[in-house]
Amino acid sequence: MGIDISRTAEALLSGAGSCGEQGTIGDRKMGSKVLAKAEWAAYFSHLHEAVQGKEIKIEIVGATVGDQILVKSTPLLGATYEVKQDMLELLVEGMTHVIERPRKITVQDEEGEVVAIEVIDLADRHQILTFA
Template sequence: MAIRKLERSEWESYFDQLSKKLGAKEVQIEIINEDIGDQVETWWQPLTGLSYDPKDDEFEVAAERHDHLIHKPVEIYVDEDVDGVKTVEVIQEDGTKHIIKLRSPEALPEK
């Protein structure tokens, strides 16, 4: 696995390309903040896409039953391996960390 920091100039195009080639993925979102501690906001559910909007300075995680917006991100890290992106960590200007975990859905048992 390789964790790398994305430059701000890469954010929009990186996540546009990633969303196009994601395939079937599930997402779980954790928020880490000094005031609230470590909280899971969204348990595993189908992921629709990830995007960054430079105009509004927002990072969006779109899932089947939840839309998560991160306002004014200052750093984004991705954990990639041969199978693709496993984790995206977005840090807001107030220090709040948003950990976006991705996985392939579990296969149904064969009959």
């Protein structure tokens, strides 16, 4: 039995995360960008504003953990990348999800709006954040 993941997550995992890559689905323009590590703190300090009014889903996919849905649908209250601790903190209602030592972050947007973010951590787990 294979791992069941969403189409957006599948697109991110299949390599659509190349820097600057764009495509179209129907009439919608989709694009993916790998963020440079130097951009992480500034990007996540503004993420809440960019996805305001959208619900977040957090999936964790990895060889040792399979596919787990950590958060199904809740607003993102805040996000911070702590440079000194090398950790990404995502605050959602009722919990804080911490991703320690991320090594690659890919953002997928649709017509300029963030639809998904993939964070690959040091243990090669894919933490997939989708917004709807």
